[in-house]
Amino acid sequence: MWQLSENSSLPIYLQIVDLIETKIMNGELLPEEKLPPERQLAELFGVNRSTVVRALDELTARAVIIRKQGSGTTVNAEKWGLFAGQSTNWRHYLTQGGFTPAVPYIRQAGVMERVDTERVIDAATGELPLEMTPKMETPSLSWQSFIAEEQLEDEAGYRPLRETIQKQMKAAYGLNSRPEQIFITSGAQQALFLITQCLLKPGDAVAIESPSYFYSLSLFQSAGLRIFALPMDADGVIISELRDLYHKHRVKMVFVNPTFQNPTGLVMSLERRKELVKICAHLQIPIVEDDPFSELAALDKDIPVPLKQLDADNVLYIGSLSKIMGSTTRIGWLIGPTAVIERLALARQEMDFGLSIFPQVLANSVLNTSGYSAHLKQLHQVLEKRRDDLIEAFETILPNELEFIRPKGGFHLWVKLPIEFRSIRDFDIFLAHDLLVMPGFLFGVKEAVIRVTYARLKKREAVQVAKILQQIIMEKKCDEA
Structure with missing residues (x-):
């Protein structure tokens, strides 16, 4: 906060100098960070603008700040390191990091x-x-009961939950998969993160339908991927546009959300789905199918089957319970070839030592209750x-x-x-x-x-x-x- 001490005996302009220097020393102001304009500082401190100008003149003389006409006042990056006891220039790391801050x-x-x-x-x-979250009671389990369930878990997740998902996908869509092809994640975004970090390399080109909520996720930029917009019409992604993108940029993966697409709400037609899996199989481009509303879509027989059902080998299917049971559920799953699942599971194990057993056991219990339907x-x-x-x-x-x-x-x-x-x-x-x-x-x-x-x-x-x-x-x- 830009607030002066009420007990200081220093002149006000020196109090302002002391406050700004303290903020720099504590890391609240980072190198090259811009200070508020003089008029705004005067309002914050409740003083005349001339007092603020005198304080900034003093800080400029000490080389703590740099003032440029038309550019404002910034913390001196070179002086900052000396002033703060040879502290790391965190501004450099913050601006160079892969994950961009929220707009x-x-x-x-x-x-x-x-x-x-x-x-x-x-x-x-x-x-x-x-x-609108489930009004169902969770099972009464002791701490020891939860710990005992860890015996049924491996790198890919809690096996009973994987078996439950396998049965539900089979019942809803006729999708044939095995538990070893199902990977439990802490939500859909973890699945996306692992795919971008482990299956692609910096510089690879990916095609993402446009518009898409994928553009709001910094994980694609953090992986150093080149993103190309894949236009859509009322039936879904335009196949000719995908073919052009592939030949121009050698697209390595396609990301789509074909059912109740976010943000448009569109449903890709069955004919377009068939065309998409056919062209991607021909070009050997894997498809990532994000399907967070799969459970709700299964209630409507007019909704086409997932891409995964049309091409089990070339599609990585991501499902989630967050849209069905609430965001705090943090349970998602990825269905793919066994070799891919093993690779991603081992990578996740190295990053965070696996997924907590508690939400997996609870989710499996809820999914198997009569109240879930x-x-x-x-x-x-x-x-x-x-x-x-x-x-x-x-x-x-x-x-x-x-x-x-x-x-x-x-x-x-x-x-x-x-x-x-x-x-x-x-x-x-x-x-x-x-x-x-x-x-x-x-x-x-x-x-x-x-x-x-x-x-x-x-x-x-x-x-x-x-x-x-x-x-x-x-x-x-x-x-x-």
Whole structure:
């Protein structure tokens, strides 16, 4: 915090000098980090701007900071190391690391979601609210019982859970797999992380359908991969575009989310699925199929079978319980060739010594209860109702203003707005109206589109979302006029 001590006998400008030097020494201000503008510092300290200028002049004379006209004031990287006792230049490591920090929009949205829960409408979080998680009791097991279950676990996970997943995938889709082809992970993102780190190398080209939530994950950049957008139409990824990408860039892997695609909600047609697995098999390009809504999709007989069922050898299939049982479940699975599963399992073992037995035992217990099927059906009904309520609110309050396709399932509505956004910062208008949505730039597109998540919206909140969008559209149109 930029707050001066109330007990100091030093002149105020020296108190400011002391505070900034202390922040640098403690690592709160890193080398090359920019300080707030003079006017803002004066407001924070509650002093005249001339006092701040005098303090900054003193720090400049000591070579603690560097002031450049038009560029602002930054911590001197060279002096910082001496000043802080030869401390490491963490700014260098932070900027060179593979994982990029969250964009300001996401950081601010996260703060608002945590701090202003009562005031903010959350149509961004792609997770189940508490009231929609399973209302089932977990088994009463002693600590020793859990420890004993570790005897049934190896590097690929808890075997009874793998057998349960095998049976469920067989019953739902006729997918034939063996327990040794199933790898339990701590969610879908761990599976993606292991794939990018262990099966690909820096510089490899990958094709990702566009738009896609994959673009919001830094794990692809951290692996040094070259990412190429794979355009879609109403039936899914465009095969001719994939063929062109392969010949131009030697694509090594394709990442798709064919069922209730995030963010569009689209379902790839069966014909397009067959074309995709055929061309990828011909070109020898593995497919990573992310299918977080598989359990819900299985309730709808009109939804095509997974790509994995069409080509068991060339598809790595990722499933998850987070969209069904809540994000804290942290249970996912990867189905693939035995050799791939063994490689990834050993890599995970070296990284974190395996997965905790507790969530695996609990998940297996819940999946085998009679109440699980009832939960799926109820969840399916609630999601359909919330989807319909949001669409009704849009059609009533904003008739003919918004463009969207009615999703067959999932959590999201992909909405094109009748306005223009010239920069990423324009999307801050949603935050200013206490509405959390996911803007299109997070999914790799530049148009004025947003992902509205209806899973957490009751009917009253759906109406509020429509009214806020109406107000934003009116304001933007007035600005453009």
